Amino acid sequence: MTDSRSVEAVPARLLIFAPQAEQAMAQKITGILAAAAITVEWELVLDAQSALFRLANQPHGLLLMVAASDPAPALALWAGCRSKAADLLGVMFLGAPDAAVVRQVYHAGVSDVLLLSDSDDQLAHLLEQALRRAEHSQRVHWLNFKAEQDGFDLTLQPVAQSQAMRHALQLIHKVAPTPLPVLIAGETGTGKSVLARYIHLQSQRAARTFLTINCGALTPSLLESELFGHEKGAFTGANARRVGLLEVADGGTLFLDEINSAPMDLQVRLLQFIQEKRFLRVGGNQPINVDVRLIFASNKPLLDLVNLGQFREDLYYRINVFPVEIPPLRARVDDIPQIAAQTLLRACSQLNLPVKPCGPGVLEAVRCYPWPGNLRELDNVIQRGLIVSQGERVELADLPLEISVPARNAGSQLIATEAIHGFPWPLNARLDEVEHAWILHVLKACGGNRTHAARQLGIDPSTLWRKLKEV
Incomplete structure (x- = not known):
């Protein structure tokens, strides 16, 4: 059985650099953090040497440099730590929007600027956004480290920070160790096949075979032959015996995706197998006993299909022993930054590109988008963004x-x-x-x-x- 932990959020620590002359502004910022109930572990340093020491000995995601009176010390610090912490984000607090200073700050690679003239609500909002980007950047680099050092498989780790997905994952952890069949319901692209494999890996059958068949991708006759196998001469072109997936998966798990697309004749045979735990190959007459755990997935409500006469009622009640509803991505907004981090790292590996986190505004944009294509659409968008991006990050213009x-x-x-x-x-x-x-x-x-x-x-x-x- 594999590690059952889902991918956890990587909290971003905040380091506030404020020389003695900037202490009043530093107190203003820490007061805003407390008043806005922004949960973050932060510490305050007065000089560049202390800041570099903290950054070297304790990972921080965000460096807030208070430079209301003089930006020079903050810029010098940023130049010194930028090359040592690739995932560190910098935000500078300026007293006034001087065009030359702002241009210098942005050219130095600082991601955003806060102004003394901003309201407390605006500052709290901007700080929260900066912390969210910092967490995302840290998460990307942490996942990359895990993948390189520990062989961490990103495709097998579900993200469950949202309440809807946490509920689904709690059900999965309860049913996974049992031999019960599972019915996973959800829209197209919500990751049902990934969760089916995850159930298998959390079960007692984790070391055995896991196979997948898509009931909507094959013709009825080919689907029956793939599932149950056939004997030589069973039909035209059957020149040799073929062992079906049920036989190959003996002792393991078979995942039947889009079970809602299974033809009626196959539904009858499948029902018989579930009841008797044995089957006949196509054209055969010898019963074959197998021990296979079945996981089903449907992208349409099966009960509606039963009422329309398109799905057998008796089969429905046989496979609906333990239903799990997977929420669409639009209902998992809190999961999107972590999913994006996973997808970025996986896509970087597949496309042989350097690891790139998301730039300013990207996470906010993807959190607002309704994602009709769910995880599949997000994966496509991130791959496109990585290919067209020119710098060290995927920017908003790349979407x-x-x-x-x-x-x-x-x-x-x-x-x-x-x-x-x-x-x-x-x-x-x-x-x-x-x-x-x-x-x-x-x-x-x-x-x-x-x-x-x-x-x-x-x-x-x-x-x-x-x-x-x-x-």
Whole structure:
């Protein structure tokens, strides 16, 4: 039996660098963390030497550099630690949006900038987003380390941070050690085959064979032959005896995917096998006894098919002994950062690409997207992002437009009290009013991330800072 633990979240520790002259600002930030109930382990250091020592001896995901009065010490620290911690994210707290300083900060590789003029709510939101990105980056590097050092198989580790998936995994852990058949229900692309294999690996049969057959991918006659086998001469083209999957899986587990697509004739034979634990090969007359644990999956509600006369009622009650409902990805928003980390690392290995975490705004965008194709669609999007990305991270611009434009899911209304709420704007609206309204709208749609907003607007970050100051 394999390790039953699911992939756990990797908490990001926060290191706050604030020289003596910046202590008032540091207290403001720690006060915001406490008031917003942001759960994070943090520590405060006053000098660069102490910061480098902490970073060398204790992994940290996020370095917050307070530079309200003088950015030079923070930039020097960032230059010294950047090369030593590949997964470290940096955020700088500035006193004013000076264009030259902001440009220097971004060119140094700092992921975001906080401003003294930001409200406490804005600062709390931006800090929470930065911590989420830091956790994701750490998770990617931790999974990569586990894969290289321990042979950690990412395809076998379910992610269950969301309540819906935790409930499903609790049921799976209860039924896995038993010989009972399991019926996994869920939309296409939710990972039913991965969980079927996981059930097998948590069972007493883990060391034996695990086989899969898709009932919707084969013709009825071929499906019957694949499942039960056939004797020589059983039909035209049967030039030799063929052993079926039920025989091959003796002592192990057989997973029947898309059981809802099984033809009626096969349903009759399958019901007979479940009842008697033996079967005949196609064209044979000698009963064959096997000990096989059956796991079924359906992407349609079987009871509805029973009511429509498309699925046998007696078979339904035979296989519906222990049903497990797998939630769609849109109901597992809390799982998405960890799933994305798994998928990134797996795709990097498959595509022979260097390991890349997600950049600013990416996690927020994928959390908002409804994912009609579920995990399969997420996997495709991440592979595409990795291929087209140019830098060290997968950026928002590397995602398809339907995902990278949060306004599609957030709604098209302008969100700002100062903004004009209709579109198009009235004819008497001044150009600067329209520009200001749109900047606020894009900034809100980007979750307050100024880097992302500048990219969406097609302007330099320093230009955005100047326009925000005018707003």
